Amino acid sequence: MRIPRIYHPEPLNAHSEIALSEDAANHVGRVLRMQPGQAIQLFDGSNQIFDASITQVDKKNVRVSLEEGVLSDNESPLNLHLGQVISRGEKMEFTIQKSIELGVNTITPLFSERCGVKLDGERLDKKLQQWQKIAIAACEQCGRNRIPEIRPVMQLEAWCAEQDDSLKLNLHPRASHSINTLPLPVNHVRLLIGPEGGLSADEIAMTSGYGFTDILLGPRVLRTETTALTAITALQVRFGDLG
Missing domain, CATH: 3.40.1280.10 (SPOUT methyltransferase, trefoil knot domain)
Known part of the structure; x- marks a missing residue:
């Protein structure tokens, strides 16, 4: 399965653990039904992507552990x-x-x-x-x-x-x-x-x-x-x- 890409509305820091936003948590936990240990990828609008793994899933919250951020510029010159x-x-x-x-x-x-x-x-x-x-x-x-x-x-x-x-x-x-x-x-x-x-x-x-x-x-x-x-x-x- 393709690793899901998830937008996080706040700045991300490498090697930290965060809770996903409400919309993202609902998508990951209820729609995709992902479980602890599975991989996702996060981005925060800064042109970086962060590989991450899910550490906790419950009815309202999903927590993930972030790895190092990598610059990924896919924007057009126009x-x-x-x-x-x-x-x-x-x-x-x-x-x-x-x-x-x-x-x-x-x-x-x-x-x-x-x-x-x-x-x-x-x-x-x-x-x-x-x-x-x-x-x-x-x-x-x-x-x-x-x-x-x-x-x-x-x-x-x-x-x-x-x-x-x-x-x-x-x-x-x-x-x-x-x-x-x-x-x-x-x-x-x-x-x-x-x-x-x-x-x-x-x-x-x-x-x-x-x-x-x-x-x-x-x-x-x-x-x-x-x-x-x-x-x-x-x-x-x-x-x-x-x-």
Whole structure:
């Protein structure tokens, strides 16, 4: 069986014994039903991994003994910030999970004119917590040792107006540029993906005013979740570490 990789939310120290977090203990003890003596691997977001062995399992707690930490950098040289207008149902969860597997560093969920999702207050807080847990689980699965940030939800224009030195890209079915025509090198990209119904004409004009470049992926119209993953893959192939 593959040795489980578990995220620990606090800094880890070699040759120490710790209790796993509540979520991790539930996964290791109740879901995987692991026992004392079995091996797991821990990471804390510092780009180190720690081999460990389980020393105690009971109904609520799992304790493990850590070995020496080893540097393990699986991050892409391309820093990608995804601005994703919130999609319905499981589509948003799917986009978060797969984009993190593909190397995205930061995700900001967005509201736009044609966003079909209404969230506020407690429901929104619960969604953000759920999305961050999905990000952690994606890192545990894919081998990343830094946890991407799921930022608080923003309005589209407020996100577009944020100042940084990234190449700013917006997918548009009538754009004249493709990812392959973008100049090299590129180290930071801010990628905007609209909702199922697309951005409105006013929103597209607004993104242009904030320095976004319209790009085209191909001749076919893609769903929002397909668009995000296709664009991220193409960017990683051209500027990052895929292919």
